[in-house]
Amino acid sequence: MVSDPTNGSVTCAWCAAQFKRSGLKTPMSHGICLACMAAGAGSPIEDLSQVRPELLDALPFGAIQLSGEGIITAYNRAESVLSGLSPASVIGKNFFSQVAPCTAVKDFHGTFQALRSKGQDGSANLLFVFKYSGGAKLVEVAIVYHAAADTATLLVKVALSEPNL
Ligand SMILES: [Zn+2]
Numbered sequence: 001m002v003s004d005p006t007n008g009s010v011t012c013a014w015c016a017a018q019f020k021r022s023g024l025k026t027p028m029s030h031g032i033c034l035a036c037m038a039a040g041a042g043s044p045i046e047d048l049s050q051v052r053p054e055l056l057d058a059l060p061f062g063a064i065q066l067s068g069e070g071i072i073t074a075y076n077r078a079e080s081v082l083s084g085l086s087p088a089s090v091i092g093k094n095f096f097s098q099v100a101p102c103t104a105v106k107d108f109h110g111t112f113q114a115l116r117s118k119g120q121d122g123s124a125n126l127l128f129v130f131k132y133s134g135g136a137k138l139v140e141v142a143i144v145y146h147a148a149a150d151t152a153t154l155l156v157k158v159a160l161s162e163p164n165l
Pocket of ligand 1: 013033034
C-alpha cells in the first residue's frame with residue numbers, strides 16, 4: 001500500500017496528533033482527536049469547520065465559531081460557563097471588539113489575522129490571560145482557521161484559574 005502523507009489524515013488542534021479521516025473533500029483539515037474529546041465521546045471531530053452545535057456543546061472545553069471578520073456564529077456550553085455569557089447574548093456580535101476586548105491585541109487578534117491573511121488552513125496555539133467577569137484565567141487557546149469557508153474556530157481550555165492574575 002502506498003500512503004499519501006498530504007491526504008488521509010487530520011491534525012488535532014490541541015495535541016497535533018494525526019488521525020485518520022474518512023471521505024472528507026478538503027485536502028487538509030483540523031479536528032479534535034478522540035483523546036482530547038470528552039470521556040465518552042464516540043468519535044473524534046474530523047473537520048472543525050463543520051461541527052454540529054450539539055457536538056460543540058459536548059466538548060469538554062470552550063469552543064467558539066467565528067466568521068473571518070470575527071463575528072460569533074456559535075458559542076458552546078463550556079465557553080458560556082467560563083464567561084458567564086449566554087450564547088444568545090453573544091451570537092452575531094464581534095468577538096474581538098464587542099465580546100472579549102481583552103483579546104484585541106497582537107498576541108491574540110494579531111495571530112488570528114496573520115492566519116487569515118495566509119489564505120490557507122492553519123492553526124496556532126497560545127497561552128493567554130483571559131479577563132472574564134468572574135476573574136482572570138490563564139487559558140490555553142487554539143485558533144483554527146478554515147480557508148475554504150473563511151471561518152475560524154477558537155478552542156479554550158483553562159490552564160490556571162487565579163482570581164488575582
Ligand atoms: Zn488531540
